[in-house]
Structures are given as structure tokens and as C-alpha cells.
Amino acid sequence: MTLDPIRSQLDNGVTLLAKRTTMTPAVAMSLAMRAGSSCDPAGWAGTAWLLSRVIDRGTATRSAADIAEELDSRGITLTITVTRHSFTIACVCLAEDFEPVLALAGDIFMNPSIPEPELATRKGEVITAIRQDQDNPAVRATESLMALLYPDGHPYGRPTKGSVETVEALTRDGLLQLHADRFAPGALTAVIVGDVDPSKAGDAVNRVFGGWRKPAAASSAVPAAQRGTARRRQTIAMPNKTQADLAYGFVSIARRDPAYYACWLMNNVFGQYALGGRLGDSIRERQGMAYYVSSSLDANVAPGPLAIRAGISPANVDRAIASIDDQIAGIVRDGVTAKELDESRRFLIGSIPRALETNGAIANFLQTAAFFGLGLDYDARLPALLDAVTLDEVNGAARALLEVETATVVVAGPVEP
């Protein structure tokens, strides 16, 4: 059973993927613009994020109160997310509400008015959220890791929410400029999954977005990031905390790198499979040092990070780091076993039906496949892509990505700097 979504493109460049399901009388939509935080102007980190907080607070024809009423009366919320490269409005609604909700989301995308009073209120919320992050060891460790891995203003090294100072200084004109520069029909992919006929979904998308005429959005290349050449360790003292959070990582690979599937399988063995892979076995299960430990591979347009994260008692920080070092040295030196590779492969292939059960999950999957150009049949091809990876390739991925001597390590919590 494969997804087989219906793809179409409006003459203004909007891309549509539609898939019918009938599990519930509901529809998930994911409208993604190629306008993430990497589009923030230099020195203005947080622009796209603040725009995401205020874009749905008024349009040319709808007040914030009108939008609130349209959403609340249908029991729905718009989830607006900003990643490095995408600005996405996602929503699950009852099938009977699909067309008016799509029209609302389209109006928000195309015609935001950004009323000044709304901007002031949302700024207060974002600044409060940044202050909360500053008191969160896990966030501090991860953001610092990213800043060290991606220095010199690289878009992956900037905090997505920006800083208190940049957010305070951002203006309505600045947000409207970002919208004018980056939001265009050719940069939009609409994914509609649920109890709606694909042809009707296509008609609805055409009614909402078909009249949007705007030149192609500006594009910008993401600069390359250099892998570290020496080991670095940073400590962020947070004496008001009980537990320390650890972020340990490397620059890895781009999503379109042919080695991606080998890296994915390697990372699954190393820090994902079951309860955190080899890392979980050693640090949580055998040594009882952490409630959570795992590694994640965030291959992106440019090489993204491979990051290991753990929450540990302050007394065990050095032991935990030494254990991670040992695990890296072991997988680089000895490789993974054929049994481990087989287990991870079977898991990743076997989990595809579960990962594609809900409308929202299917929409996310199709959106990601569209973003990276993986093809409409990506779900059908994925098992063969994973099957084709050899043990040598996985072990090569470990050698290429993991190296104790060049790791960047950040600890945040009740520890001495």
C-alpha cells in the first residue's frame, strides 16, 4: 500500500500534493513556503520567527478577532512553524470545514496586515519565550552547540527566535519586507491529506491561490560549514538547576548526499534504535547515568548537525562524556555488526506504515519529500534505498561523521565553568 499522491501545479507555480484517506472525517493541510530562518536578514535573527507569530493576526480583509472566531468556532488551531528553510502553516480540521479553512490559511499567507498593536503583543510573547529559553539548560546547550558548529553568522548557527535585542528592534516594515521578498506562489507547496477528493482539493487550492501573481522569490545559497579540526568544550554555568544537559556534535552531511541512507542507518544503530541505540545501552541501561540520551541526524539543504543529547546528574558529566567518547571510538574502530545493521534496517523499513498512519504524519512526509525533491513515490522506494546500503558504507559513515578528537561538547547546568 503506497501513498501515490496526486501532484499538480498551478500556472503561477504553486505546487499541490493531495492524498485521500478515510480513517476519520478530517483533513490535514500543510502549506510550506521556502522562507525559513535562513532568510533572516544579516543581523536580524528572529525575523521569520516573529513574522510567524504575527502573520495570522490580521489580513487585508480580516481582523485578528475575525480570524480568532473562524478558528475557534471550528475547534482548530493553525500551527505555524519556522525551520531553517521553511515557513509552514499546518492544520487539521473537520472535512466539512476544509474549504473555508484553506481560504483562511491562504489569506494569511498572501495578505498579512501585521497590525502594530498585534505586533507589540506578540513581541512581548517572543521575548518572554527567549527569556524562558535562557533558563533552560537543554536549549542553552543545543543553541550553543549550533553556534560553535556554525560560526560567523552562518544561518544554522543563529537562534531561530533571535535575541531580546533583535526582537525589540524589529519593525512592521522589516517583517513586511521579508514577506515581500520571500513569499511567492512559486515557493509554496500545499499538501492536502484526508477525507477530501484530490480533484476537489485541487479546485480549492486553485480558487484560493490561483489569482496570486508575484515574481519568483529571491533565493540565497546556504554557505558551506567546515567540520571542526580540534576538540572544543564549552561550559555554561547554571547554578539554579539540578540536572545538567549535554550537547555533543559534529557538522554532518546534506540531505541530498548519496551517503545519507548509510548515515541514517549508522545513526540509528549508534543513538536511536530501541532506547537510544548503543548510547542508550551504555549510558542509560548499563550505567544508569541519564534519563535520556540519543543522537539525531539533521541532514539539511547544507550539511546539518549530528547531535548527541543527554540529561545527566552534574556529578556524572565527565563520566558521561567519556562514555560517549568510548562509544564513538568503538564504532569508528570496529564498525557496527551485521546483526545491528540488519536490526536497524528492519526497524526503519517496518516502521513506515506506522509512520504514515495519520493524516498529519502523511502530510509532513510528503512535504519533506517535496522539499528535498525525493519524488512522489519516495515512500515506495524507501525500503529499497535502505536495503541497498552495505555494511562497509555504514562503517564508512561512522568514520566520516564521528571523531572524538574533533567533537564539540557543550554542558549547561549546575557545573563549574
Place this chain on the structure above:
Amino acid sequence: MHGRPPALTETLLDNGLKVIVQEEHTAPLASVWCWYKVGSKDERPGITGVSHWVEHMNFKGTTNIPRDQVKGIIEQFGGSWNGYTWIDQTTYLETATRDALDRMLFIESERMANCLYHPDDCESERTVIISELQGGENDPDQLLDQELTATAFKAHPYRHPTIGWLSDLETMTRDDLYSYYKRYYVPNNATLVIVGDVDTSDAMKRVERHFGGIPPGAAVPRLRTIEPEQTGERRLTIRKPGTTAYLKVGYHAPSVADAHFFPLAILDAVLTGAKGLNLWSSFRVPPPQRSARLYRALVERGLASSVGGALLPTEQPFLYMLSATATVGTPLAAVEAAMLEELERVPLQGVSDAEIAKAKAQLRARLVFDRDSVTNIAHQLGYFETIARADVVESLPSKIADVTPAQVAAAARDILRASNRTVGWFDPLPLA
């Protein structure tokens, strides 16, 4: 396509195990949950946190699943597994492709009867759980929730956190854990739920084979304490270094079986937006709340960056908890004054028919969204069977539709009283 849900069957095995099977043939998946009527309310001082620790121990090997074969036992089928413990319940789940049904039942039957509790595993898990506790304490919002709950209850064991108090976690023994496991993990204290692409009669044959031979246990002891009525407002203030101020107001709330429960759920939607009634999934999607009263009073006025309400179905009366995060520079007193003004207006003036109609529409939609996967459907059946009865799930839409404005007003008068509430502040000290 969306007619009546497929028939649900309930069977009671001779050993007392209740089995609920619902066929759902939309995806080639099955979800198995095993629920136990034991949670942190069943704990006494000295062993707080034992229910949750036992849950952890029950992933560490059994007589017929050696320790080194636990890893991967369900992943081989592309499956996921998990578990959680809360005040009324402990539950375990696997969701995987349908061909893993027998494996999932085997795992749960082993978990019920044959867990090992090796002393080394008990010790290594002690530090994992203390790490979990400390991670929670890092979050001031979670800390305030824990402290407010402990203040609102003075007698009922809902007062202590599910993770337990640190001194108990440091001193509990392997025997404490194992005897608790043997007492509560018996078929006559459990419900097995199977939802998915299965054949009911085939599934029941497998259930009988895996579970039928497990002997029943002695009747499980039940809690007798009833929380005395609160006779005056309680308050607490936590002062620790931090960056952000948090407010919580908790009211003693009705149990799921109480006539006030569903009117209060409607009232919560009016105040903070409808969340749905699925502990497993509802809170992952923010509620529709921009026109809700407390959102307008706090967030739209710039006093708070977020506001929320939590009313969860529980076996016995728990708390209706309202929370707000103060924006930078806003005194907690101003946030509290604005929140209490709104809350105290409700018993005096009631809520409008239009607000109730909107709240019902929201809940109706959320109930649909809450059943978008075999995992979520199975959760709801087991959750409600554990705290009340599984058939509550099917009646949720009608229970919500039947709520009248007079019932909402009566619930507000009875619950939103000053003498029934506990007010908690996390008032941060400057960081060093």
C-alpha cells in the same frame, strides 16, 4: 465511510482479565495496550514513586525474554513501545504491523507474570529515575505544578508526585518494588486492549493462549481516604533564581463520574479553549483559544505570554488547573488579579449560549482528531476502562452535546469558589 465504529467486544477471562478488542482495518497495524489499576494514588509515604519505578523495571527482561533480548523485540516488526504511569493507572503499549500481534501479546503476558527485578537493574534504574526527577525540577513550571498539587491536597495521595519524593527514591529497596509488582500486576487488576487490523476471534484465541494460564491474584487493596473539603484559599510561593514568573490556580475538580465533570469540560473550553479528552494525544496540539475568556483577559492584554487549563478525567476528584506565564516585566499580582477577576465573574454571570455552542463545536472536533490512529483509539478505551468504564468513550459526544447552560453555571458556582482554590506563584529571584 464513517459510519458506526466497528463492533467492540469485551470479554472477561476466567482469571479476571478484561479484554477489549476493536477492529480497525484502515492500516495494516495493530496496537496493544495493557492497563493496570495502579498508580501513584496507591502509594503510601516511604514508597512514593514505586508505581513509576515498577513501570521502568517491567522493561528489563522476564523469565522468557532474557535481558539481552528485550532490545529489538518489537522493533523487528517496525514497532514502537512505551508506557506511562500516572495517578490512577500504569500502562504499557506496543504498536506495530499486524503480523506482530502475537509478539505483542506475548510481551504483555510476560510483563504481567514474569518480570525479573534483578538487584543490579533495580540499582541502575534508581539513578535513571532520580535523573528524571531532577530534569523535571529544572523546569519551574513543572516544579510549581508539583508543589501546588502537594498544597491543594492534605490527605489524599493524589498529593504526591507520580515520580515520587527524592528520599523515597533514594531508600526504596528491591523488595519494595517486587512486592508491589506482585500485588498489583495480576489479571484481575488489568485490562488488555487490542485495536487494529485484526480478526476478533483470532485475537481472542491468542489472548487466551498467552494470558489464560496466569492465575488471578488476591483482591487488590483500594484506597479509602477521601480528601476533606477545603475550607479556605491556600497559597504558596516558590522563590528560586529564574528568568520567568509563573502563576497557577488549582480548584478541586469533579471525578469523571461526577455530574459536574462534563459541564466543567465545557466551561474549561470557554475559559481556555478545548483540549480534547485524550491524555496521550490531546495536549500535543494547542487548543483553539484565541476567543477564550482567559486568553483575551491575559494574553491579548499583554499580561501573559500563554495561558492554559487542564481538566483531566480521573477516577477520584483531582484538580482543575489553570496556568499562566507572565510576560517579562509583568508582576504576578497583576496576572493573578486579571485571572481571578475573570474566574469570579463566571459564577455571578454565567456563560452565554453562544459560548457554550462554540465550546461544544470545539470538543466535537477534538474528539474526532483524538481518534486518528489505532494507538489513540486503544488508549482511550483502556484509559476510560481503568478510571470508569470503556463505554464512556462512545458516549463522549452525547455527554458533551447534552450539557445545558444551567449545568455549566451550577458547576461554576460549585467549583470556582475562593475557598476551593490554591494559588501558586513561581516568583523568580534574579540569576546570579
